[in-house]
Amino acid sequence: MKKGLIVVVCIIFTFVALVGYLNYMARRGPANNPGNFNAAQLPVQKKNVAVCVGDSITHGAVSCNYVDILSGRDRLRGYTFVNAGINSELAYNVVQRADGIIACNPAVITILIGTNDAAASLSAGNQKRYTKEMKLPRLPDRGWYRENLQLLIQKFKKGTQARIAVFSLPPIGEARESIAYKRAQEYSRIVKEVALTEKIAYLPLNERMDEIIAKRGMKNSPAYNDNMYLMFKGIVQHYLLGMSYDEIASSNSYIFITDTLHLNCVGAAMTADMIEDFVIEK
Numbered sequence: 001m002k003k004g005l006i007v008v009v010c011i012i013f014t015f016v017a018l019v020g021y022l023n024y025m026a027r028r029g030p031a032n033n034p035g036n037f038n039a040a041q042l043p044v045q046k047k048n049v050a051v052c053v054g055d056s057i058t059h060g061a062v063s064c065n066y067v068d069i070l071s072g073r074d075r076l077r078g079y080t081f082v083n084a085g086i087n088s089e090l091a092y093n094v095v096q097r098a099d100g101i102i103a104c105n106p107a108v109i110t111i112l113i114g115t116n117d118a119a120a121s122l123s124a125g126n127q128k129r130y131t132k133e134m135k136l137p138r139l140p141d142r143g144w145y146r147e148n149l150q151l152l153i154q155k156f157k158k159g160t161q162a163r164i165a166v167f168s169l170p171p172i173g174e175a176r177e178s179i180a181y182k183r184a185q186e187y188s189r190i191v192k193e194v195a196l197t198e199k200i201a202y203l204p205l206n207e208r209m210d211e212i213i214a215k216r217g218m219k220n221s222p223a224y225n226d227n228m229y230l231m232f233k234g235i236v237q238h239y240l241l242g243m244s245y246d247e248i249a250s251s252n253s254y255i256f257i258t259d260t261l262h263l264n265c266v267g268a269a270m271t272a273d274m275i276e277d278f279v280i281e282k
Contacts, residue, residue, distance in 0.1 A: 018240070025239045026062050030083035032071075034100045037082050050108035050279060051082040051101050051162075053094060053152075055116055056262060057170065058085025062235055063262035064245040069272040075280055082106070090117045091148035093134055098152060102159035109156050110203070110275050112167040115261060117145040118187040119172060122180055123226055146190050153198045165201035165278045166191055170267060173224045173260040174213050174253075180224035180260070185210070203274045209256050209267070221253035222260065230259035 029035075034051070052058050052067045060067060060083065067083040070076055084101050086093070091113050101109070120130040120140045127139045138144065149166070156164055168188035172180040188206040195202035222230055230252065237243040237251075249257060249264035256267035263271065 022235055022239055026235050027087060028061055030060060030065070030067065030085070032067070032081060032083045034082055034084050034097075034104055037104050048079045048108070049082060049104055049106045050076075050079045050110070050275075051084050051104050051106040052110050052112070052275070053101060054085040054112040055089045056085065056087040057115060058083060058112055059087050060085065060268075061087065062231065062238075063258070064265040064268035066263065066268035066271040066275070069265075069268055070275055073272070073276055076276060079108070079279065085112075088116060088130075088134060089113070090120065090130065090134060090136065090140055091145055091152060092136055092140070095148050095152050095155065098155045098159070102156065106160055106162045108279055109160065109162045109164045110167065110278070111149075111152065111164070112169075112205075112271070113152075114145060114149065114169050114187050114191060115172065115184070118169060118183045119180075119224070119261065121187075122183060122224065126226055142187070142190065145187060146194060149191065150194050150198065153194065153200060157198070157200075163201070163278075165203050165275070166195050167203045167271070167274070168192060168206035170205060170257060170263060170271075171209055171213065174219065174221050174255060174257065175223050176210070176213060178223050201278055203278060205271060205274060208270065208274075213255060216255065219253045224260040231261065234259040234262070 057063050058067060067081050071081045082104050094113055116130060117140055120126045121142065130136065131139055153164060153166065156162060168191050169184045172184040175181055185206060192202050234248050237248050238245065245258050245264040246266060249255070252258065254264065256263060256270070258264050
């Protein structure tokens, strides 16, 4: 009887430890985040600061990290890249921490935010969940996303001398006829309209990915699901089984994404390419 109890306790302890480990790995902040940034410690040759702003796609703990890719690019050796991505955030949340980004005194700011805003709009359950978990003052919708994105850009324009670029959103899933896929396109059109109004650079990530997905044709890949099963599965595959983000994407028949929301390294490299071109084309 005692042996059986010990076995049960060991199993429970192991399970709790694994869950704790996975939660830590999925949420741990990037070392190069704005809170750790100190311009005074930068070497002279790295004085140009570029801040990449976003959610988990930028954060890079459950997505291939495009900010780290940029940090290793030869043409960008004169830049220090700061990762201002935080898991699960909507545009509203980024507005609340804009001052910390401005304090980095960036020469370049890129913004990739809105995937969670779009995902929240896919169901009433999602709206309520995001409102509660992200401490939003209201239910998120298209109009509020536009308002917050524009406010964020205006804050950066007022508080910095940075060149600013904003991305359209990566696809949500890769089934082109699905509601989630079309919703990412709808929110991307909002991004484009705001970029035009604010006279900043627009980086058409959604459009470029869509062109390639369209050429591939129909594929039996999983559709977006509110229960986030694919995301949790991907975290287990990456951190416990050692699978790369590209291997996870391939197992789900995706080109650019791993779990309907996050980027594999093909998608992250495309994102990094667009930022590199923007930074270099002064």
